[in-house]
Amino acid sequence: MTRGAVISLAFLVAIGAVAALWLTSRRVVLPPADSRQDTMADMPGMNMPREEATPVMPDAASLTPEAGTVTIAPERLQTIGVKYEAVAHRPLEKVIRTVGRVAVDERRLAKVTIKFHGWIETLMVSALGDHVKRGQVLFTIYSPDLVATQEEYLLALRSYQELGKSEFPEVSRGARELLEAARRRFQLWDITEDHIRELERTGKVLKTLPIHSPITGTVIRKEALAGAHVDPGQELYTIADLSHVWVIADIYEYELAFVQVGQKASVSLSYEPGTVLTGRVGFVYPTLDPKTRTAKVRFELDNPEEKLKPDMYTNVELKVDLGTRLAIPQDAVIESGQKQLVFIHHGGGRLEPRVIRTGVKADSYYEVVKGLKEGEHVVTSANFLIDSESRLKAAVESMGGMGMSKP
Incomplete structure (x- = not known):
């Protein structure tokens, strides 16, 4: 026998020994004799289509908490950093x-306009941001209409003083109505009563009339300029408190x-x-x-x-x-599509997955509406690791009966 043949034989013997040792360690479990033929027929390539012989694996993501309690060694739980917290009633405050x-x-905002045309003579408040008080003079204005109305009022006043006590009712009534009409025009132009009284006292027509601030506040807009012509309704100042x-x-x-x-x-x-x-x-x-x-x-x-x-x-x-409401930390809740899941710790590494329903979220806590009782302990950290490990374990266990037992 040649040297190459000897080496090949030795190699085959070694492979056989390793295979025998592996089969011994795996404790191969053979099906009963009467069903062995059927088992062989179910294997791929034994007169059946390959897709029919392939074992059907359950989808691990479809496993639900109803699968039961998950048991994980306490040492393993400690390694992955599992923490627990009791379900309790807590005062909740939503921020x-x-x-x-x-x-x-807007209720403390005023716009300054006039109801007659004229020219601004003197500007008393001339800058944005100026603080003004109610009744403070903003500017003075000259208006031909205003001068004419003052003259008419003085004439009506003298007429009333002379004819107001006439023995003829029509005469006294006419003098009184003429004076009231002139006074009403002042009021429609927002001329204050003190100006009218001053006109009555002095009997002198004022060339310019002062315009006052309607409220106390700050000038946030100004269109008034000295010497500028002003039309009725033109916004001159905006004052805000x-x-x-x-x-x-x-x-x-x-x-x-x-x-x-x-x-x-x-x-x-x-x-x-x-x-x-x-x-x-x-x-x-x-x-x-x-x-x-x-x-x-x-x-x-x-x-x-x-x-x-x-x-x-x-x-x-x-x-x-x-x-005060029954609540758990938000870290204890696993959002799983349409469901909310928590793990209940029963001690000794036994964890129960449970579907719950939560209410309002307040800061770092969820209100518990259904599914938990006060005093139960929920996992507050490493939830996803536990969930992944439990689903993987369930998937592997569901592969039992494949012809070999677990080591």
């Missing part, structure tokens, strides 16, 4: 955070149920986090933005020192007290 924009309180402002914020539609008129809210500035102002929900606007799915909510608050300027951006935080 809604959003960004708002400062706006002028900024001691009380609005903050307009967007709230998502799924959070609107927690927002009620009168609720308190905290308003702060990103560049000055130490300053926190307290406001209240004043109004929830009745329409929804179809693109952002948000509704506008108006917060009203005092503005000391006028730190909040119109069109500033602010951070708004609204806290809603939900009371």
